[in-house]
Amino acid sequence: MHKLSLFLLIYIASFSVVYAQKSALTIRFNQPAARFEESLPLGNGRLGALVYGGTTKERIALNEITLWSGGPQDANRDSAYRYLKPIQQLLLDGKNKEAQALLQKNFVSKDDGSHYGSAANTLYGSYQTAGDLFIQWKDTLGRVSDYKRTLDVEKAVSETQFTRKGVTYNEKVYTDFNADVSRIQFSASRKGRLNFTISLFRKENALVTVQQGYLVMEGQLPAGSGKGMKFITLVKPRVTDGRIRVEGNNLVVENATTCELILNTETNYDPVQAKLTAAAILPACKLKIAKALAKTENRSFAEHVRKYQSLFNRCRLSFNGNSTDENLTTDERLEQYQKGKSDSALPALYFNFGRYLLISSSRPGLMPANLQGLWATEYQTPWNGDYHLNINLQMNYWPAEATNLSSLTQPLFQFTKNLVPNGAKTAKAYYNAGGWVAHVIANPWLYTSPGEGAEWGSTLTGGAWLSTHIWEHYLYTKDINFLKKYYPVLKGSALFLKSVLVEEPKHNWLVVSPSNSPENTYIMPDGFKGQTAMGPTMDMQICRSVFNATAAAAKILNTDADFRNELTGIIPKLAPNQIGTKGDVNEWLEDWKDAEPKHRHVSHLFGLYPYDEITPWDTKELAAAAGVTLNQRGDDGTGWSKAWKINFWARLGDGNHAFLLLKELLKPVHSSVLNMSKGGGTYPNLFCAHPPFQIDGNFGGTAGITEMLLQSHGKNNVIRFLPALPDNKDWQAGSLNGVCARGGFVIDMKWQNGALEKATIVNPVNSSPCFIFLPKGLRILDAKGKVIVNAMNSSGVVKCSMLKNQKYTIG
Known part of the structure; x- marks a missing residue:
């Protein structure tokens, strides 16, 4: 071969690799965001920003992870335990209709709980936006050209660039991982061409002023009929030339060439103590901004990237298949991918973006990532943006251990530990039980009571599922000090579960009672459609998981020998997984029909993933039944449901079906309308569509890609390479x-x-x-x-x- 031709081939191959890497790390738009689902998310675990990239009026939506309305409350019915035995007896007698009626009347929350996801102005509260930063450009005449808006997930920075009247404007935004402030930098290609007004806006519960060169927004959120959390946002601009003047409650930048805005939001909520404090938040807010101003922009950005990449670079994925056209936007890539066009970098981008989102929304010492991670533009966030414990919060942390972000799980464990005191009160009030319990919904105020609806709110293993993450963290890290610190949390969960076991009459198995199989409905032979049941399969799988983990932890820590022996004696008596007449895994203790065969939850396969008591090599019949169950459920559903199914099929070793579900998860969605049957997929900015947006699908999808490529589970934690690699050529x-x-x-x-x-x-x-x-x-x-x-x-x-x-x- 001619030397020049060889050189060209090497150059082209090198360029392809470089571009493939770039396209696996960049989200791109060629126009401003028209809505939330096209904005670009930034976050440093505490502060969040959504960049819209407007050329007339720029909007940057702001968040702070602790900013919640509401406050502490006692939602327990103190006398509910008196109805426990009657409810259990009715279930033992097969009178589920009567049991459910009694439970709905006496065994739900004392008040209206989460107000069915609309609690912004109640004690339960809602996660809320911190408001908006607006940049109103002065000279907006003239056509805009060469527009580009990108999010670089390798450096955690957003950039917007456009040209108007021969001047190129650049906007650079990042939530500083080092200085813990948000930074927005504007520059113009010609001297003195930056002219705009800076304003802060929040439609309620806030006042905007200008004080000593700061743009200030102060407010206090509602807590039912009282006052709740206080917050403050400060913006401090600096320019290299030109000037800054005050105009009403705004700041005006005139004739500048560069302008930097340093922004910070603080609240008076202490995430470690899980309560409001009397701290003076204004001085704290100013201090961070002053420290940030003391450094040059170049130094600040370098330190930000270095600290961020100390996490991001721990785990990297790339495929060597065909890349896509570099001129395509991310939304266009999603569209073409659905049509079958090769784009090996897109699954890698989704994986990298998922890790980016977890790094950006979970920081030690703060709150765990919520239903929206960190990002919301609403005052009434969907489902209050809270912590759903029947899969959603847990799914947020599925990729943490395997993708080398173990340290970011600390907020989850701190939150779980914080739930224990209230959970002990709830266990006593409803079950007259020891230990602690949390049901389906939780918030920063540490809500542990049942929900307001018997059809979904009585699932009693939310806290227990959280506890399984303690053992998983130990398995990945072998951190004995961590296990010692959190063992009481794990033990408390086991104590509670042991307390609510009853012996069912048909097989004399021990089962928990009463509970639900999350959000699903059964049909009894007499036609009754209900949710309240004893011994739903998921609960029994979680029960085994918690008992086994607690016994193993006690042995490692050389403690609680009697309790350990008691648990190991109970485990064989727990109701086992059962295969129904259709060859599927039973969801309930009895082989009842599903009222909704295509239901989004597949809770009875918890034992397949994230637990591992069902595997294709140790429990072949159950694994085959799990496959039947998945085929019955189908591939439609919400975004997070599709993500969970990727993990299921990966555990079964079916890479082609896992890949099919990944393509379903990457299906373009442009509507925010609630759709829990066939609406799930991905928005243009790669946020997962429930719809509306829920971040758990992003995290579940990232975990699923990992499970397709490497698994460690089963006896002795066997490591399996490429256990579910699909036949798709891009993955080879x-x-x-x-x-x-x-x-x-x-x-x-x-x-x-x-x-x-x-x-x-x-x-x-x-x-x-x-x-x-x-x-x-x-x-x-x-x-x-x-x-x-x-x-x-x-x-x-x-x-x-x-x-x-x-x-x-x-x-």
Whole structure:
């Protein structure tokens, strides 16, 4: 081959790789956002911003993760426990209709609970926007050209650029990970061409003024009939030339070439103590801005990127397939992907974006990511933007451990621990039980009571499901100090579950009672359609998970030997998973019909994912039944439901079906209208469409992609490479670096032609045995290059002892 031709081929290949990487890291629009679902989200775990990129009037919607209306309340019915035994007996007698009527009357919240998702002006409260920052451009005549608006998830920065009358304007926005403020920088290609008005706006519960060069917005949110959380937002501008003047309650920038805005919002809520404080928030707000102003923009941005990338760069995914046209917007890429056009970078972008969103909405010492993560423009956020505990909050943290963001789970554990005191009161009031309970809904005020509706609000394993994350964190990190700190939370959940077990008469199994299978309805043989039941399958799976985890943790910590023995004795008596007459996994204790066969929740497969008591190799019949269940449910549903199904199919080893669901999750959606049957997909800015927006689908989808490429589960935490790789050509070659496995292992892997080519594995936390499903033809070499395992003739699970921080190679 001619040397020049060879050079060109190398150059083209290199350019393709560079572009593929760029297109896996960038969200792009060629016009301003017309609505929330086209805005670009920024966040540093506390502060959030949504950039609309307007060329006449720019809007940047603001958020602060603790900004909630409402306040503490006692929603428990103190005498509810008196009705527990009658309800349980009615269920034991098969009188579910009567049991549900009694429960609805006496076993729901004392007040109206979450007000069916509309609690902004009640004690329950709602997550709310902090308001808007507006930039009103002065000279808006003339055609706008060369418009581009991007979000770089590798650097956590948004940029908007456009040209008008020969002047190119640039806007750069980021929520500073280092200085903990938001920064907006404007520049013009010609001197003195920045002319605009800066204003803050909130339609209620706030007052805007100008004080000592600051644009100030102060307010206090409602708490039922009283006053709740206080908040303040400050904006401080600085220019390199031109001037800044006051005009009413606005600031006006005139004849500047560059202008930087430093913005901060503070509230008087303490996320660690979970209560309002008397702290003076104005000085705290000013201090952060003053420190930010002391640094140059270049230094500030470099420090921001460095701190952000210390998290983001821990895990990276790329595919080696075909990329897309670099001129396409992200929305256009979604459209073409649905039509079957190759775009290997799009799933990688979705994965990277999911990790970006978690880094941006969950920071140690603060609140966990809520139903909207951190981003909302409403005063009445959908479903109050709260913490739903029947899957949604848990799903938010599914990708954390496996994609090397374990430290970001701290807010989840702190929140869970904070729920315990109220949860103990609720356990006593409703069940006369020890331990603690949380049901379906929770908020920063630590609500643990049942919801206001028996048809959904009585699921009693919300707190228990949260507790399973404690054990999962330990499995990934082997952090004994963490386990010691949170063991009482795990034990308290087990104590409660043990207290609500009753013996059902048909098989003499132990079952929890009363509860729901989340938001679903059964049909009894007599035609009664109900929700209240004893021993729904998901609850029993969670019960086994919590009991096993508590017993294992107690053994590791050398404590509670009697309680540990009691739990291990109870576990075999718990109602097992059952296969129904149609070959599916039963959702309830009895093989009842589904009132809604295509229901979005598939709660009875909790044992398949995120738990792992159903696997294709240890429980083949149950795994086959899980496949039947998934086919019965179908592939439609809300965004988060589709995301959950990706993980299910990945666990079953069906990469093609998992990929089909990923394409469904990436289906373009342009409507915000609530649709819980066939509306799920992805908005133009890659936010997940429930619809409306719920962030759990983004996180569930990221976890699903990870499960397709690497799994660690089952006995001895066996690591499986490419367990659900689809046949799609774009997935046949790629790399995944920094992915984590249970046992404390960190893995880099490459694959070609659909098969593992090379991997490295290290355990930075301890020396321990590693169990690997080793593909045929590969070997494991120790740090010195010595072959310690050889699978040249057949595949299978192999064990090798690993030393701490020693890197082993598979190839």
